[in-house]
Amino acid sequence: MKNFFKFFVFFKIFLLFSFNLIAAEQSNKLLDPGWSFKGFFGKFDRAQLQRGYQVYTEVCAACHSMKYLSYRNLSQQGGPEFSEQQAKIIASQFEVTDGPNNDGEMFTRPARLSDKFVGPYPNDQAATAANGGAYPPDMSVLVKARKGGADYIYSVLMGYEDPPSDITLDDGVYYNKYMPGNKIKMSKPLMEGAVEYVDGTASSEEQMSKDVVAFLAWAAEPHLEARHKIGFRAMIYLFIITILVYFSMKKLWSRIESKV
Numbered sequence: 001m002k003n004f005f006k007f008f009v010f011f012k013i014f015l016l017f018s019f020n021l022i023a024a025e026q027s028n029k030l031l032d033p034g035w036s037f038k039g040f041f042g043k044f045d046r047a048q049l050q051r052g053y054q055v056y057t058e059v060c061a062a063c064h065s066m067k068y069l070s071y072r073n074l075s076q077q078g079g080p081e082f083s084e085q086q087a088k089i090i091a092s093q094f095e096v097t098d099g100p101n102n103d104g105e106m107f108t109r110p111a112r113l114s115d116k117f118v119g120p121y122p123n124d125q126a127a128t129a130a131n132g133g134a135y136p137p138d139m140s141v142l143v144k145a146r147k148g149g150a151d152y153i154y155s156v157l158m159g160y161e162d163p164p165s166d167i168t169l170d171d172g173v174y175y176n177k178y179m180p181g182n183k184i185k186m187s188k189p190l191m192e193g194a195v196e197y198v199d200g201t202a203s204s205e206e207q208m209s210k211d212v213v214a215f216l217a218w219a220a221e222p223h224l225e226a227r228h229k230i231g232f233r234a235m236i237y238l239f240i241i242t243i244l245v246y247f248s249m250k251k252l253w254s255r256i257e258s259k260v
């Protein structure tokens, strides 16, 4: 029995190490700027999410939709937490098609909190046609959809380089160190100073990339903070149960041991 227990502990340690090694090998190449939302106690940084929304809406939204997000999500707890008034103002700057009205006509009106984010193109084909045959993927859950997640998106944004001399690129194709195949049909979207942050933060390339990726990470997993909280409570619960079980076991067996 003792040997079995020893083996079990050893086996667990072995598993832990090998998983870590595999994980390290895979993420080795991607850039990791250090995310506030990673790890057991990870939380989003509100100011960062608000800046990230600014980058998305001023730069990325020219091509990428986020059709699963509603304007009301912007004021939701655990997110960028704009006030409801601010979210209303943001929504009202976009136009949506509604209707038909009593005359059977479709009409446009300013967006409301309940509306989904207005995309740049009427449909996927229009988006593809406008971007030289490459579809700019919807960014609602992109962080979850791509291997490497936030690190990958951040790396793509920071990974534009001059191509090595043995690679020739067609028009509208750019060299990117982290894109699979190293070729991407999106020109480098973020140059220093591309946005002027409302909160006065200096808009370096790293800063904007980090902020927008944090925003995308939240969009892909809006309940991350709640999940972490529940996980923490579950751990405390298990800890207490373990202690209780230990002492009740001791009590139960104490009678038997004393007879020997």
Ligand code: HEC
Pocket: 055, 056, 059, 060, 061, 062, 063, 064, 131, 134, 135, 136, 137, 146, 153, 156, 157, 183, 184, 185, 186, 187, 189, 190, 212
């Ligand atoms: C001018 C249009 C345009 C703008 C602006 C733009 N993108 Fe793109 N993006 C594209 C297109 C087109 C693709 C598809 C490229 C391909 O498949 O080769 C793409 C692809 C991507 C990818 C790669 C996804 C994958 O398939 O792995 C990421 C990440 C990305 N964009 C992020 C962003 C972010 C973040 C911004 C804002 C800072 C942004 N893009 C701004 C057009 C744009």
